[in-house]
Amino acid sequence: MKLEVSVVWLKRDLRVEDHAPLFYAAKFKLPVIVVYCFEPSLQSHYDWDERHWRFVYESIIDLEKKIPVVWNYGEVISTFEELASQFTIKNVFSHEETGTDITYKRDKEFKKWCQNRGILWKEYQSNGVVRALRDRGEWVRLWASHMRRVPFKVRIESMSFADTSMISFDHELPSPIKSLDPSFQPGGESEAHKVLKDFFDHRYFDYMKNISTPAQGRYSCSRLSPHISWGNLSIRQVYQEATKLLKEAPQKKNLLQFISRLQWHCHFIQKFEDEVELEFKNMNRAFDHLRTTVEKEKVRSWMDGKTGYPLVDACMRCVDQTGYLNFRMRAMVVSFLTHHLWQPWQVGAKYLAQKFLDYEPGIHFPQFQMQAGVTGVNTIRVYNPIKQSEEKDEDALFIREWVPELKGLPTHLIHCPWKITSMEETLYQFKLGEQYPHPIVDVMESGKFARDKLFKVSSGEMARDESQKVLKKHTNRGSSRRTS
Numbered sequence: 258m259k260l261e262v263s264v265v266w267l268k269r270d271l272r273v274e275d276h277a278p279l280f281y282a283a284k285f286k287l288p289v290i291v292v293y294c295f296e297p298s299l300q301s302h303y304d305w306d307e308r309h310w311r312f313v314y315e316s317i318i319d320l321e322k323k324i325p326v327v328w329n330y331g332e333v334i335s336t337f338e339e340l341a342s343q344f345t346i347k348n349v350f351s352h353e354e355t356g357t358d359i360t361y362k363r364d365k366e367f368k369k370w371c372q373n374r375g376i377l378w379k380e381y382q383s384n385g386v387v388r389a390l391r392d393r394g395e396w397v398r399l400w401a402s403h404m405r406r407v408p409f410k411v412r413i414e415s416m417s418f419a420d421t422s423m424i425s426f427d428h429e430l431p432s433p434i435k436s437l438d439p440s441f442q443p444g445g446e447s448e449a450h451k452v453l454k455d456f457f458d459h460r461y462f463d464y465m466k467n468i469s470t471p472a473q474g475r476y477s478c479s480r481l482s483p484h485i486s487w488g489n490l491s492i493r494q495v496y497q498e499a500t501k502l503l504k505e506a507p508q509k510k511n512l513l514q515f516i517s518r519l520q521w522h523c524h525f526i527q528k529f530e531d532e533v534e535l536e537f538k539n540m541n542r543a544f545d546h547l548r549t550t551v552e553k554e555k556v557r558s559w560m561d562g563k564t565g566y567p568l569v570d571a572c573m574r575c576v577d578q579t580g581y582l583n584f585r586m587r588a589m590v591v592s593f594l595t596h597h598l599w600q601p602w603q604v605g606a607k608y609l610a611q612k613f614l615d616y617e618p619g620i621h622f623p624q625f626q627m628q629a630g631v632t633g634v635n636t637i638r639v640y641n642p643i644k645q646s647e648e649k650d651e652d653a654l655f656i657r658e659w660v661p662e663l664k665g666l667p668t669h670l671i672h673c674p675w676k677i678t679s680m681e682e683t684l685y686q687f688k689l690g691e692q693y694p695h696p697i698v699d700v701m702e703s704g705k706f707a708r709d710k711l712f713k714v715s716s717g718e719m720a721r722d723e724s725q726k727v728l729k730k731h732t733n734r735g736s737s738r739r740t741s
C-alpha cells in the first residue's frame with residue numbers, strides 16, 4: 258500500500274515563517290512532502306529570465322537548511338504524476354497566486370487534475386489580495402485586518418516529512434542558475450531577514466530623502482522587493498516589523514511612508530487579480546488606437562541603453578546588469594519609451610519583466626499602464642529625462658557608473674552631452690556620435706506630442722465612460738472575475 262501524504266506546493270512563497278500551507282499541512286498529521294517545480298514552460302515564457310530562477314534556486318537551497326524540499330526541473334502535472342505513482346496524495350496545500358495567463362491556465366489544469374483524482378487542493382491567501390473580492394470599497398479594511406492577524410507559526414520540529422529518496426527528479430538545471438552572480442541580490446529567507454534588519458537598523462533614516470535618486474536610493478530604499486515578490490518574507494511580516502518599530506522610532510515619517518507602500522504593493526496586485534486582461538489590454542480601452550506600431554530600432558536603442566539621454570541609458574544598463582531600479586527611475590524609463598518614443602507599453606513591459614529581479618506581474622502590468630497614461634484615472638506624467646538627470650543625479654554619480662563613455666566630461670555636459678562644442682570635444686577627447694549617440698528624439702517635441710495626444714483622448718466621451726468603469730472596479734466598488 259502506498260503511503261498517504263499531504264503535499265505543500267511552493268510557488269512564490271519560498272519561506273517557512275508565516276506560511277499558511279505549511280502550517281495547515283502540519284496540522285493534518287500526515288507525512289508531508291514539500292515540492293517546488295522549475296517549470297520549463299515558464300522558463301521559455303516571455304517574462305522569465307535566468308536571474309529569477311537563480312533567485313528561486315538560492316531560496317530553495319536556503320529552505321533546505323530547515324526542511325526537506327523536493328524539487329524538479331519539470332512541469333507541475335508531470336511532477337505530481339510522479340509523486341502520485343509513489344504516494345497516495347490526500348491533500349495539496351499552496352498559496353493563491355495572482356499570476357499571468359500562463360500560470361492561471363496551469364492552475365486551472367492542476368485543479369482538474371486534483372479533482373479527477375479526488376485530491377483536495379487547498380489554497381490560502383498570499384498577502385493582502387482578496388480573491389473573488391465583491392466590493393472594492395471594503396478592500397482597505399480587509400487589507401488592514403490581514404496585516405494585523407498573528408502570523409502562522411510553523412512548528413517544523415513537530416512535522417514529519419515523507420521519505421522521498423526513491424524519487425529521481427531532474428536536478429539538471431542550466432548551470433548559470435546554480436552559480437552565484439554577485440551583481441544581483443541573492444535569494445533566500447535568511448538573506449531577506451538580514452536585509453530587513455539592516456533597513457530597520459539604519460538604512461531607512463534617509464528613505465524619503467533618497468527615494469527618487471537612482472544612486473542613493475539603492476541604499477536608502479529597503480531593497481526588500483525581490484524577497485517579497487518571491488515570498489522569502491510575507492508582506493505581513495514586513496508590515497508587523499515596521500509597525501513595531503514605529504512605536505519607538507525617531508524617524509516616524511519615513512516608516513509611515515514605507516508602510517503606505519506595503520499597502521500599494523497589494524493594491525496593485527488586487528487590480529491584476531480583478532482584471533487579468535491587464536497583462537495584454539489597456540485598463541481604459543479608449544486608448545486602444547494609440548501607439549499601434551512597434552518601431553524596432555527605437556525600442557532596441559531603449560533596451561540597449563543607447564538613446565542618447567544619459568540618465569535613461571544609465572538606468573537601462575543598470576537594470577540589465579543588476580535587476581534593480583528605484584521607483585522613479587522605473588517610471589522615467591517607461592515614460593521615455595511610451596511617451597517620448599511613442600511605443601506600446603506592452604513591448605517594454607515584456608522586456609522589463611525579464612530584467613526586474615523583483616518581477617511581480619500584479620504590480621508590473623498595472624504600473625506600466627499607469628506610467629504609460631492609459632488608465633484614464635491617473636495623472637499623466639511625461640518625465641523630462643534632462644530635468645530628472647539634473648535633479649535626481651545632480652553630480653552624475655549614477656551616470657558615470659553606468660555610462661562610462663561619458664565619465665571624462667564635466668557634470669553639466671554629462672547631463673546634456675549634445676551641448677558639447679567642437680573645442681570641448683578636442684579638450685575631452687570625446688566625439689558625440691562616435692563614443693556616445695546623438696539623442697534619438699527631441700524630448701521637448703516628443704513630450705508635447707505625447708501630452709497633446711493623451712489629453713485629447715482622455716477628455717473624450719469614451720475615455721470618461723471607461724474611467725468611470727475603472728474607478729468602480731479598481732478604486733471603489735467592484736467585483737472580481739478571477740476565481741480559478
Ligand SMILES: Cc1cc2nc3c(=O)[nH]c(=O)nc-3n(C[C@H](O)[C@H](O)[C@H](O)COP(=O)(O)OP(=O)(O)OC[C@H]3O[C@@H](n4cnc5c(N)ncnc54)[C@H](O)[C@@H]3O)c2cc1C
Pocket residue numbers: 478479480481482483485486515518519521522523525582583584585587588591613615616617618620621624625628
Ligand atoms: C513600471 C514599473 C514596474 C514595476 N514593477 C514592479 C515589480 O515587478 N515588482 C515590484 O515589487 N515592484 C514593481 N514596481 C514598484 C516599485 O518600483 C518597486 O516595488 C520598488 O522600487 C522596489 O524597491 P524597494 O523594495 O527598495 O522599495 P521600497 O520603497 O523600500 O518599498 C517597500 C516595498 O513596497 C512595495 N512598493 C514600493 N513602491 C511600490 C509601488 N510604487 N507600487 C507597488 N508596490 C510598491 C514593494 O513591495 C517594495 O518592496 C514597479 C514600478 C514601476 C513604475
